[in-house]
Amino acid sequence: MFLKGKSAIVTGSTSGIGLALAKALAAEGASVMINGFGDADAIETERVALQAASGAKALYDGADMAKPDQIAAMVARAQDAFGGVDIAISNAGIQHVAPIEDFPVEKWDAILAINLSSSFHLMRAVVPGMKARGWGRILTTASAHSLVASPNKAAYVAAKHGIAGLTKTVALETAPFGVTVNCISPGYVxxxxxxxxxxxxxxxxxxxxxxxxxxxxxxxxxxxxxVLPEQVAALALFLCRDEAASITGANYSMDGGWTAA
Structure with missing residues (x-):
């Protein structure tokens, strides 16, 4: 359990990729805070299972990733409960598909808020503590659409391209402090x-x-x-290891060759 004594937040983690990420971290001994929407009883079942797997704390926070104040409060709660946040994984995301002339403005705003701005707010909140402790891992679930485009997905593609740039910028800012910042870009999972x-x-x-x-x-x-959620989680785990300390500012494609052409 190489993450024993470490703590993590994973957003958008009540199902799918995010839950696989949380399970992988807990299996290596990390305290984990999960986040997202869903059935309360199902979420509690997953929280209890995470706690049993890690032998450490597991918490749930229902913060809305479109609301910066709720993101800040979630991080503050995790810091109080865990004594700090060592690993932050921004995974929450939504999608809407339409030609640009028909794309609802409110959908554009929501996708940019949840798929891009929430990562900024999470990073902004956790970086000071990571710098102070001299260790941190920040990961974001991007997408093949961080590298290539598809029609009718203006907001999603813009947000995921933004994630790639945000990752590089924060990686450069935190590199002297033992903090790494990377994103993983899956194809269809x-x-x-x-x-x-x-x-x-x-x-x-x-x-x-x-x-x-x-x-x-x-x-x-x-x-x-x-792509399987467990494959994404396995790569995320490697990036949390000390052996990955020199990997920062990277965008890892995991898309079955989609972006190789």
Whole structure:
């Protein structure tokens, strides 16, 4: 358990990639604060399981990632409970798809707030403590869309490109203090959110399940395989190790070859 005695916040972690990240950190002994929306009983079940796995504290905070004051309060609560925040992973995100002329302004604002600005607010809150302790790991779940674009995703692509730039900037600012800042850019990840889109797409386009998976969802991924949440979590764990202390400001593609072309 190489993270025993360390503490972490993972935003957007009540399901999917975020929950896989939290589980991986807890399995290595870290105290973990999870965050996100969902069924209260299901969230409590996951919190209890994380605490059992880590042998340390596990907390839940329902902070809305669109609200800077709630992000600051979440970090303050974690610092009080854990004695500091050593690892901060910004994972929360939302999506909306529409041509730019039809893109609702409120959707643009929400996606930029949750997918980009929340990372800024989280980093801003945790960096002082990390600098003071001389150790920290900041990670962000970006996307293949931090490197390439797709039509009808103006806000999402803009936000994820912004994450790549924010990562580089904060990495340079914190490099002398033992703090690393990196992002991971997955392609399509197999999560309940993705799985639940398949029946609607089948009906809307008159396609089979296999056609939706291979010709729609995985059209850009040469491996024709979904990225697994556990694979993202494994890379995140490595970036938290002391062996990764010289890796900072990096954007790790994990997209089945999508951005290799």
């Amino acid at each position: 197999w999560t309940p959110l993705v799985e639940n889109q398949i029946p609607d797409t089948m009906a809307a386009r008159g396609l089979t399940r296999e056609q939706v998976i291979n010709d729609v969802l995985l059209a850009a991924q040469p491996t024709k395989q979904f």
